[in-house]
Amino acid sequence: MKTVYEDVRGLIVLGTYPAGRAVTEQELCDRLGVSRTPVREALRRLESDGLVEPARRGVTVVELDPKALQDAYLVRAALEALTAELAATRQFSGELAPADLARLKDLAAEADRATRSGDLTEGVRRNRAFHGHIARLADNPPAAEALERLWDRIVVSTRTSLAAPARTGQVDDEHRRLVAAIADGRPEDAAALARQHVLTTMSALEGAGK
Known part of the structure; x- marks a missing residue:
């Protein structure tokens, strides 16, 4: 059974209460x-997560300003590089099951199909699931938890700017190259690919806002 915290977090992250919305x-x-x-x-927990801030009556859902959003992406790039490196290292050491890698490939394909179909909200959800699976394969709970909080803040702050991505094919190619680096047990390559993928996404978002 979900907790009240999980219910309220879901209402925010899924867009029922969008950025800037006051909630009592x-x-x-x-x-x-x-x-x-x-x-x-x-609400106290969500405030510590950076998703809401106190208002005169209740709270307001936080929307990151451009500088804060860039900061979030830079931290996400570092953490995703770490989790990709750790996942590839575990694969090199024989710690990952074939099913783990098969699931990662499936998630990459699902993210691509959802985005190409024009269902941008589902595309974001599937994309997040892909990256979240890498974090789980890394087996580093602090990194995975930090990424979850960052993803929440990024998703809430970028929902209104969702548009058909101009680099759909590029994103899929980046995902597949990342999957290959992890599957081949190449930690340095996996880290570099993951970091560049996030930074390229950040640059594309900034360009779309101009």
Whole structure:
């Protein structure tokens, strides 16, 4: 059963409460059918996650400004390089199961299909699942947890700028090259590919906003 924290986080990350939206404790209590205490605790956790900030009445969903969004992408690039390197190292050491790699390939294909179909929201979800799987293969919980929080903040702040990506084919190629580096057990290549992939995504987003 989901916690109140997970329910409220879902409402924000999935876009029910978009960036800039004011939310009151009473509104959440009525929506979720719970008392104020768990709602208040959930909002405190979400504030520490950087997803909401205190407002005069309740909270407001945070939208990262351009500098903060760039900072988030730079940290994400470093963490994704780390998790890709660790996943490839584990593969080189024989620690990953064939099913783990097969699932990674499937997730890359699913992300590409969703994006090409024009379902941008589903494309983002599948893309996140692909990168999240690499984090799980890395077996480094602190890195995976930090990435989850960064992804939440990035997704919330970039949802309104979603548009058909001009580099759909390039993204798929970058994903497949990353999968190959991990599957071949090439840690340095995996780290470099993961870092460049995130930085290229950041540059494309910045270019779209100009």
